[in-house]
Amino acid sequence: MFDLTAASTGNNEKTLKSNGISYVKSYTISPSHAAYYPGAIPMIVKIMFSPEGGTLYGAEIVGKVGVDKRIDVLATAIRMGLTVFDLEELELAYAPPYSSAKDPVNMAGFAAANILKGDVRVMHWGELDSLAKDSYVLLDVRMDEKCQQGHVDGTLHIPLDSLRERLNELPRDKQIIVHCKTGLRSYIANRVLVQNGFNAANLSGGYDLYQVLQYQYGEAVNMNEQMTKQE
Numbered sequence: 001m002f003d004l005t006a007a008s009t010g011n012n013e014k015t016l017k018s019n020g021i022s023y024v025k026s027y028t029i030s031p032s033h034a035a036y037y038p039g040a041i042p043m044i045v046k047i048m049f050s051p052e053g054g055t056l057y058g059a060e061i062v063g064k065v066g067v068d069k070r071i072d073v074l075a076t077a078i079r080m081g082l083t084v085f086d087l088e089e090l091e092l093a094y095a096p097p098y099s100s101a102k103d104p105v106n107m108a109g110f111a112a113a114n115i116l117k118g119d120v121r122v123m124h125w126g127e128l129d130s131l132a133k134d135s136y137v138l139l140d141v142r143m144d145e146k147c148q149q150g151h152v153d154g155t156l157h158i159p160l161d162s163l164r165e166r167l168n169e170l171p172r173d174k175q176i177i178v179h180c181k182t183g184l185r186s187y188i189a190n191r192v193l194v195q196n197g198f199n200a201a202n203l204s205g206g207y208d209l210y211q212v213l214q215y216q217y218g219e220a221v222n223m224n225e226q227m228t229k230q231e
Contacts (some may be wrong), residue, residue: 003064007071010058010078012071016048023048026112027205029182030104032065034096041065042182044209045108047074047084054116059108061102066099071140073105086111111183112206120190123177123201125213136175141189146181152210160185163192173199175206179203179210 015024025048031040036075043063049056052090059074060069077087094101102110114120141146141160147226149197151157158166160166160180170176183206203210 004062005064005067006060006062007067008058008060009071009075012050012054012058012060013048015055021057022051024051024071024112024115024125024202025058025124026050026108026115027124027183027209028104028108029112029205029208030107032063032104034100037096039097040064042208043067043070043104044205044212045070047108047112049084049112049172050115051116053113054085056082056084056087066104070105074108080122085118088113111187114187119202120187122204124204125210128177131175134174136177137171139170139176139178139189140180141178141185142180143167150207150209150211152179160189160215162187167193167196167198170198174199176200178204179206180204182208 011021013023014024025046028045030045032043033040040078043061045065046060047056048058051132056074058078059071061071067159073092075088077090082122086135087105090103090105090109092105093099094103113124126195137153138152140151140155140157140158141163143159143161148155156169159168170193176194178186178189178200179202180189182205183202186206190200190202
């Protein structure tokens with residue numbers, strides 16, 4: 001689709017629901033190759049898997065470079081009946097222009113395995129609408145400059161680096177729902193909060209996925225601005 005590639009394999013959510021199959025989903029956003037090497041482009045990876053054992057049911061990826069390579073790996077994994085724990089251990093080709101040492105497929109496996117092992121509880125942006133507004137606090141743990149570039153209305157901002165020193169600013173009688181840019185820093189923040197007795201959850205996909213869901217990612221921003229001007 002223009003300069004984007006969208007790929008899928010296995011079962012999607014609609015198919016799983018229609019067949020009464022219980023599943024868990026997770027989102028990861030990874031660079032197409034090593035981030036320090038010029039030209040790395042983010043790709044959004046979504047996987048669906050069994051809550052008992054982590055058998056991979058389906059996968060969807062949107063990005064630009066390297067999407068076909070990763071969907072081939074995931075399609076093979078589904079065909080062979082592999083689990084998200086197997087994805088963690090896959091040895092895949094590595095060189096900075098082509099991938100990170102931990103490939104996006106590995107990262108998807110890490111995130112999913114953390115969910116199944118109980119190391120982190122995830123929540124999805126679409127689930128927030130079902131929660132009472134006064135029952136949770138949305139916490140943004142990105143750096144100051146990232147938050148200034150855009151944020152979700154009503155979010156409390158405490159950078160991860162100062163979270164431990166500012167825990168007293170968070171209510172203990174509400175759920176703390178954490179997000180960062182893509183989910184990594186918020187995972188660390190979630191671990192800090194849980195270990196300090198808070199009821200915390202990590203927003204899967206972070207602020208980047210929120211932008212996608214709001215049609216405010218990349219060229220969509222300019223498109224929205226043009227439509228507003230035309231109106």
